[in-house]
Amino acid sequence: MLIDPAAPLRGPGGRLELARELLGAAQCVAVFTGAGISAESGVPTFRGADGWWRRYRPQDLANPLAFRDDPLLVWSWYAWRRELIARCEPNAAHYALARCVLESAGAWRIITQNVDGLHQRAIAELSGVAPGEVPDDLRPLALHGEIFRVRCSECGHAAPHLEPIDATSVETLPCCPECGALTRPAVVWFGESLDNTQLQHAMGVAEHADVGLVIGTSGLVQPAASLPHMTRQAGGRIIEVNPDPTPLTELAELWFASKAALIVPELLEGLAGLEGGTGRFRP
Ligand code: NAD
Numbered sequence: 513m514l515i516d517p518a519a520p521l522r523g524p525g526g527r528l529e530l531a532r533e534l535l536g537a538a539q540c541v542a543v544f545t546g547a548g549i550s551a552e553s554g555v556p557t558f559r560g561a562d563g564w565w566r567r568y569r570p571q572d573l574a575n576p577l578a579f580r581d582d583p584l585l586v587w588s589w590y591a592w593r594r595e596l597i598a599r600c601e602p603n604a605a606h607y608a609l610a611r612c613v614l615e616s617a618g619a620w621r622i623i624t625q626n627v628d629g630l631h632q633r634a635i636a637e638l639s640g641v642a643p644g645e646v647p648d649d650l651r652p653l654a655l656h657g658e659i660f661r662v663r664c665s666e667c668g669h670a671a672p673h674l675e676p677i678d679a680t681s682v683e684t685l686p687c688c689p690e691c692g693a694l695t696r697p698a699v700v701w702f703g704e705s706l707d708n709t710q711l712q713h714a715m716g717v718a719e720h721a722d723v724g725l726v727i728g729t730s731g732l733v734q735p736a737a738s739l740p741h742m743t744r745q746a747g748g749r750i751i752e753v754n755p756d757p758t759p760l761t762e763l764a765e766l767w768f769a770s771k772a773a774l775i776v777p778e779l780l781e782g783l784a785g786l787e788g789g790t791g792r793f794r795p
């Protein structure tokens with residue numbers, strides 16, 4: 513049952529302390545994130561009202577039929593988004609979560625709908641490695657793919673692609689090094705299925721978690737939105753951070769109606785040093 517969101521936030525017995533107790537005692541924390549966690553890094557959510565969003569609906573571009581009909585238009589949209597995201601930096605919420613992932617040696621696991629790579633960049637930066645070198649067990653599960661990867665539209669070969677996309681003509685678009693066919697962004701489009709291995713992995717994490725920390729997702733996109741339900745059904749507790757209530761708020765015990773970068777660092781501060789759970793956290 514949701515603790516009254518109007519109850520005191522700080523101080524003894526305040527909502528922040530209650531949430532920190534839950535997180536500190538957890539052996540395994542699943543962190544479910546969506547576009548809202550990157551909003552303060554400057555990455556627009558799909559609800560934004562600027563640029564391309566005024567002219568096109570995301571579902572009309574992030575769509576296999578649109579790519580078949582007009583790959584240049586779809587790639588132009590992705591080229592613009594990639595440039596925008598390349599200029600963004602992880603924010604305080606990404607870093608606070610990255611620290612928990614690293615200090616818990618993976619007992620905290622991030623499952624994200626974001627394609628922006630900002631979680632991975634924060635983890636890489638704090639551990640002093642390149643983003644591509646983050647070990648698998650610490651790497652966020654990117655349910656909807658990664659915008660800085662491409663995949664062959666014919667043979668399926670996928671690889672990181674960090675260089676800017678030249679979308680001046682179909683001929684200048686990136687081609688597959690294996691078969692020469694046109695590549696596409698390695699993201700999940702409307703009407704497409706998620707990678708099954710990755711989804712099974714995420715479901716395992718969700719079911720195993722003592723606490724599900726849900727941050728910045730509207731809880732409308734399936735199957736991602738069903739993962740916090742799995743945590744709850746398996747007896748885990750839910751904490752949500754989102755300025756607005758969502759369909760997932762009814763699962764939550766604690767809801768922080770705040771921007772992620774403002775509250776998440778305070779919520780997680782010092783947590784990895786707590787003597788909680790299995791003691792899997794480093795002293
Ligand atoms: P969404 O756009 O549907 O919802 C964003 C949610 O974040 C909303 O509930 C909003 O209230 C909340 N929010 C806004 N600002 C916030 C802040 N500062 N702190 C915390 N919460 C905040 O996003 P979604 O649920 O992730 O689903 C949209 C789909 O679009 C996903 O499939 C995702 O892959 C894709 N997408 C990804 C990115 C990205 O990679 N950053 C950006 C846009 C869309």
Ligand code: ZN
Binds near residue numbers: 664689690693
């Ligand atoms: Zn190919």
